[in-house]
Amino acid sequence: MNAVFKALADPTRRKVLELLRQRPMTAGELADHFPVSRPTMSAHFTVLREADLIESLKIGTTITYQLKLSVLEDALLGFARLVGAGARDSATADRTQKIRPKHLQKGTAK
Amino acid sequence: MSTNPSSRRAWRNINLSLLVGALQVCGALLLLIARKQGMIDIETTKRGVMILVGLGVAAYGNWMPKMLEGPSPQSRDVAALRQSINRVGGWAMMLGGIAFAVIGGFMPRSVSVVGSIVAVGAGMAVMVGHGLWRVFQFNRRSRSAAHGT
Numbered sequence: 001m002n003a004v005f006k007a008l009a010d011p012t013r014r015k016v017l018e019l020l021r022q023r024p025m026t027a028g029e030l031a032d033h034f035p036v037s038r039p040t041m042s043a044h045f046t047v048l049r050e051a052d053l054i055e056s057l058k059i060g061t062t063i064t065y066q067l068k069l070s071v072l073e074d075a076l077l078g079f080a081r082l083v084g085a086g087a088r089d090s091a092t093a094d095r096t097q098k099i100r101p102k103h104l105q106k107g108t109a110k
Numbered sequence: 111m112s113t114n115p116s117s118r119r120a121w122r123n124i125n126l127s128l129l130v131g132a133l134q135v136c137g138a139l140l141l142l143i144a145r146k147q148g149m150i151d152i153e154t155t156k157r158g159v160m161i162l163v164g165l166g167v168a169a170y171g172n173w174m175p176k177m178l179e180g181p182s183p184q185s186r187d188v189a190a191l192r193q194s195i196n197r198v199g200g201w202a203m204m205l206g207g208i209a210f211a212v213i214g215g216f217m218p219r220s221v222s223v224v225g226s227i228v229a230v231g232a233g234m235a236v237m238v239g240h241g242l243w244r245v246f247q248f249n250r251r252s253r254s255a256a257h258g259t
Contacts, residue, residue: 023190
């Protein structure tokens with residue numbers, strides 16, 4: 001349950017789940033909605049997958065993500081969206097940098 | 111146990127369903143023991159069982175969208191269809207189960223029996239109706255796409 005709260009705490013990940021509510025999407029389609037790098041998005045997907053909130057499907061040659069929320073997690077997402085509705089996109093971009101995998105952070109560290 | 115993800119998922123779903131069933135049976139047995147000991151009356155026992163059944167349906171509905179039974183979908187449209195049916199079905203069954211528990215457990219006897227059945231029936235009707243509607247729409251779109259090409 002801790003992993004679920006951790007995953008839902010971030011506005012970018014909440015937005016990813018909101019987008020996946022409409023229909024399953026590829027990583028590229030999802031990444032197009034955010035002003036962050038692909039590796040950062042990939043790290044977000046990893047967090048969501050580890051929390052068992054999304055599932056990756058191999059359809060043809062592409063990896064497609066689809067929602068895997070229980071009803072309570074779905075309700076929790078709606079509640080988190082209500083509470084975090086005021087969060088600014090710029091703050092999202094700053095925070096997402098912190099969740100990048102260690103090997104990527106090392107490469108970009110100054 | 112198999113290492114095939116679909117097989118593992120099926121085993122997990124079976125285990126979860128067995129757990130929900132076992133909890134319901136254990137709860138009903140506890141109520142029966144309490145009744146035999148004279149701690150609760152027959153009416154409370156019946157209502158307790160109604161609450162257990164309702165919560166069992168709600169628990170199953172809660173997990174329904176996560177179960178993702180069957181083989182991986184072959185197209186994104188099929189994945190979207192499955193996701194939509196599972197989501198609406200899950201919500202309908204969970205709300206139906208909670209309504210069953212509340213109506214069966216706390217409403218006056220004249221209302222509780224019929225009301226609780228109507229609540230779960232409505233949940234099932236929404237689930238099946240939505241599923242059929244989505245499948246019908248999907249088939250119609252597929253046919254018109256095939257005729258267009």
